Amino acid sequence: MTVLIETFDLSKSFGDFHAVEGVTLQVEAGEVLALLGPNGAGKTTTIRMLASILVPTRGWAKIAGFDVVQDPVGVRSCIGLLTEHHGLYTRMRAHEYLEFFGQVYGMPLAETNKRIDEILTQLEMVEESSRRLGEFSKGMRQKLALARTMLHDPAILLLDEPTSAMDPSSAKIVRENIFSLRSSKRAIVICTHNLAEAEILADRIAIIQNGKIVAQGKPDELKRAILGNPIMQVELAEPLNGIKPKFPPQVKILEYGINWIRYEVANPNEMNPKVIDMLSASGFFVVTLTRVGRSLEEVYLRVVRNNSDRTEFS
Amino acid sequence: MGSITLHLTDTISGAKLVAVREIRDQLRDWRILSPILIMTLFFPILMNFTAEQAVEFVGRYGASIIGDRLVPFLLMVVGFFPISVSLVIALESFAGERERLSLEPLLATPLTDGQLYLGKMLASLLLPLMAAYLGIFVYLVGLYLRIAWVPPIQLLLQVLLLTFAQAVVMVNGAVVISSQATSVRAANLLASFVILPVSQLIIAESLIMFWGRYHVLWMVLTGLLLISIVLGRMGLHVFNRETLLGREIDVLNLRWASKYFKKEFIHGSTTIIQWYKDLFRYSLPRLKIPIIITIVVFLAAYFVGDITANRFRIPAEAFQFDRLNETLGSEFAQVGLMSLRGWSWILLTNIRALGLATLFGIFSFGILGELLLMLPIAIIGYFAGNLGLAGHDAAFYLSALVLPHAVMEFPAAIIIGAAILQLGMTIMSPTKGSTLGESFLKAMAEWARISIGLVIPLLIGAAIIESFITPRIAIMMLSG
Numbered sequence: 175m176t177v178l179i180e181t182f183d184l185s186k187s188f189g190d191f192h193a194v195e196g197v198t199l200q201v202e203a204g205e206v207l208a209l210l211g212p213n214g215a216g217k218t219t220t221i222r223m224l225a226s227i228l229v230p231t232r233g234w235a236k237i238a239g240f241d242v243v244q245d246p247v248g249v250r251s252c253i254g255l256l257t258e259h260h261g262l263y264t265r266m267r268a269h270e271y272l273e274f275f276g277q278v279y280g281m282p283l284a285e286t287n288k289r290i291d292e293i294l295t296q297l298e299m300v301e302e303s304s305r306r307l308g309e310f311s312k313g314m315r316q317k318l319a320l321a322r323t324m325l326h327d328p329a330i331l332l333l334d335e336p337t338s339a340m341d342p343s344s345a346k347i348v349r350e351n352i353f354s355l356r357s358s359k360r361a362i363v364i365c366t367h368n369l370a371e372a373e374i375l376a377d378r379i380a381i382i383q384n385g386k387i388v389a390q391g392k393p394d395e396l397k398r399a400i401l402g403n404p405i406m407q408v409e410l411a412e413p414l415n416g417i418k419p420k421f422p423p424q425v426k427i428l429e430y431g432i433n434w435i436r437y438e439v440a441n442p443n444e445m446n447p448k449v450i451d452m453l454s455a456s457g458f459f460v461v462t463l464t465r466v467g468r469s470l471e472e473v474y475l476r477v478v479r480n481n482s483d484r485t486e487f488s
Numbered sequence: 489m490g491s492i493t494l495h496l497t498d499t500i501s502g503a504k505l506v507a508v509r510e511i512r513d514q515l516r517d518w519r520i521l522s523p524i525l526i527m528t529l530f531f532p533i534l535m536n537f538t539a540e541q542a543v544e545f546v547g548r549y550g551a552s553i554i555g556d557r558l559v560p561f562l563l564m565v566v567g568f569f570p571i572s573v574s575l576v577i578a579l580e581s582f583a584g585e586r587e588r589l590s591l592e593p594l595l596a597t598p599l600t601d602g603q604l605y606l607g608k609m610l611a612s613l614l615l616p617l618m619a620a621y622l623g624i625f626v627y628l629v630g631l632y633l634r635i636a637w638v639p640p641i642q643l644l645l646q647v648l649l650l651t652f653a654q655a656v657v658m659v660n661g662a663v664v665i666s667s668q669a670t671s672v673r674a675a676n677l678l679a680s681f682v683i684l685p686v687s688q689l690i691i692a693e694s695l696i697m698f699w700g701r702y703h704v705l706w707m708v709l710t711g712l713l714l715i716s717i718v719l720g721r722m723g724l725h726v727f728n729r730e731t732l733l734g735r736e737i738d739v740l741n742l743r744w745a746s747k748y749f750k751k752e753f754i755h756g757s758t759t760i761i762q763w764y765k766d767l768f769r770y771s772l773p774r775l776k777i778p779i780i781i782t783i784v785v786f787l788a789a790y791f792v793g794d795i796t797a798n799r800f801r802i803p804a805e806a807f808q809f810d811r812l813n814e815t816l817g818s819e820f821a822q823v824g825l826m827s828l829r830g831w832s833w834i835l836l837t838n839i840r841a842l843g844l845a846t847l848f849g850i851f852s853f854g855i856l857g858e859l860l861l862m863l864p865i866a867i868i869g870y871f872a873g874n875l876g877l878a879g880h881d882a883a884f885y886l887s888a889l890v891l892p893h894a895v896m897e898f899p900a901a902i903i904i905g906a907a908i909l910q911l912g913m914t915i916m917s918p919t920k921g922s923t924l925g926e927s928f929l930k931a932m933a934e935w936a937r938i939s940i941g942l943v944i945p946l947l948i949g950a951a952i953i954e955s956f957i958t959p960r961i962a963i964m965m966l967s968g
Contacts, residue, residue: 227729255596259589265516278597
């Protein structure tokens with residue numbers, strides 16, 4: 175796989191304040207990385223360094239092979255940045271606004287217009303194309319800002335709070351669009367506070383706190399690393415009546431219910447069939463076997479809390 | 489050559505995109521359009537009426553010269569009023585866009601800082617300049633129809649160029665201001681740093697016009713173009729992505745400032761000896777070019793003084809040196825020399841002059857600071873020139889009266905002149921990667937290192953010599 179975003183020890187200080195410290199990341203083509211963190215954690219500063227807007231004070235970053243310090247124009251040509259605030263020109267019309275950015279990216283006019291039509295259709299905004307942006311609602315403004323970001327079909331998308339200030343239906347459209355933007359040739363970084371959204375969209379999660387990456391990995395890996403092995407719940411046809419059926423030794427029983435048992439297992443794919451077999455052999459018929467849902471929110475809160483505690487005690 | 493042309497074409501095409509968008513935006517804003525329209529069409533007609541009435545009125549009392557001078561002055565005023573809008577547009581374009589948070593999407597595009605800066609500058613200049621020139625045209629047509637007045641080509645050219653230069657100065661000034669403000673309100677507060685000098689300039693230009701010395705306007709124009717270049721350079725430096733988005737700059741952080749200053753002043757030294765070593769190894773070599781410039785400037789000042797002596801001669805009778813042996817000692821004592829009081833007075837005067845030169849230097853990129861330090865040198869040159877013209881040996885008298893303490897005072901003046909020049913230059917062209925504030929504090933710390941470490945000790949020595957040794961040498965040499 176091609177690595178489209180690569181950083182090493184990326185750091186940024188403003189005077190004595192260290193906004194970002196030693197961020198090392200890799201995002202491959204086709205991958206979506208969610209950057210999670212509390213306010214002021216350094217997400218936006220990281221994104222701005224990746225977009226060659228801020229110069230790192232230490233470390234380096236390469237975007238599609240371009241160094242963010244050596245070749246900022248190259249970097250900015252292949253990224254699409256959705257800023258935290260939409261920052262639209264309110265006296266312009268939607269089509270005119272996108273046309274301006276098309277010109278800025280050096281796109282031929284015919285191609286720009288074709289692309290504008292495509293994107294506005296995709297975002298269900300065709301009817302708004304000749305309206306002034308000042309008349310747009312917050313959600314519509316954010317959608318248009320996303321259209322601007324997608325206009326030149328960039329290989330890298332940096333999305334800072336893409337669905338903030340949106341009503342649920344607009345947020346859903348934007349989420350679906352971001353999902354549709356996943357391609358084998360594109361890398362996407364999303365900064366968000368919306369953990370459910372991150373879980374839906376991201377292949378990998380990086381939690382940033384006080385400028386440092388404190389946890390990084392695939393959602394399942396993170397859950398396992400932070401919260402422990404997956405937890406399964408088996409529901410039986412008959413009540414247990416105090417009987418404790420035999421389980422494989424690799425399984426750790428957590429709780430017995432009236433007609434259910436909850437257990438922790440490192441490798442559910444391998445162990446679950448054995449669990450079912452053993453229960454059947456003991457005369458218990460399995461009605462359902464489900465994974466107990468553990469949200470990314472739990473992971474996030476645990477990581478952030480642990481890190482804060484560590485910071486306080488250190 | 490080819491790559492330069494390509495780069496230039498590329499820069500211009502990017503800047504054009506930004507400018508066209510902004511101009512289109514301005515044409516949709518009635519708050520910008522209405523003052524421009526009023527000042528383009530209504531104001532020149534009002535000035536026509538004023539000029540006609542004034543010419544008629546002063547003509548009645550035989551003072552037609554006042555009318556003759558008023559008409560060209562009003563021509564300049566008609567041009568100036570619309571371009572004053574350029575300041576507002578520039579503040580709006582730079583600080584406003586930052587405040588509305590619409591700048592970041594633009595900064596994330598492949599447009600370079602230079603393209604954005606040039607585009608915004610063009611957008612700020614174009615409409616007001618067009619309005620100014622149209623206003624001038626309307627004024628001239630009206631005046632021709634009313635009193636059949638046609639401006640001399642030179643005057644018209646001067647007014648057109650002055651209008652352009654003033655607009656460029658204001659816009660560049662606005663960029664520098666906007667870089668230090670995150671809101672239009674803050675930028676407007678800072679705008680007085682542009683409005684006040686420009687209004688003083690207009691008063692000066694009006695005086696020149698009423699004085700009738702139109703050739704002086706060429707010098708004003710040259711000065712304005714130089715200031716434009718300096719401000720443009722500063723503007724280009726401060727208008728960069730890092731400065732625009734990287735810092736919170738509205739708050740005056742005295743603690744940070746004093747800490748930063750202290751760090752730069754100490755420069756990592758732990759002992760005074762180490763600090764002095766660093767001063768000679770690091771700070772003084774950095775002043776090499778400013779020192780050379782200051783020496784040249786001081787030599788020029790001496791020669792200007794010497795030449796001036798030919799034009800404004802002191803009568804030879806004023807130099808009565810034959811009775812010096814009787815009076816010199818008492819005269820020295822009268823002015824406080826050869827006493828501790830005299831020593832402290834000389835030292836304080838010199839330190840005051842140093843402080844004043846620094847203050848002037850800060851606000852004039854070092855130039856006024858140098859000019860102030862040139863003054864005593866020019867006076868010495870003037871004095872020496874007159875001595876020569878009166879048939880005396882100037883070198884002999886200078887050796888007796890100036891040279892003993894000049895051995896320490898001149899190096900002090902040269903070093904401080906160089907430090908002030910460097911301080912001014914740093915403000916004009918801040919260090920890359922630093923904000924204007926950081927660069928200024930760094931330059932101030934450098935200036936303080938030089939002043940405290942070198943200049944003040946030299947001035948103390950010079951004051952001791954001037955107070956206690958020079959008078960004795962002078963008495964010895966001049967009393968025969």
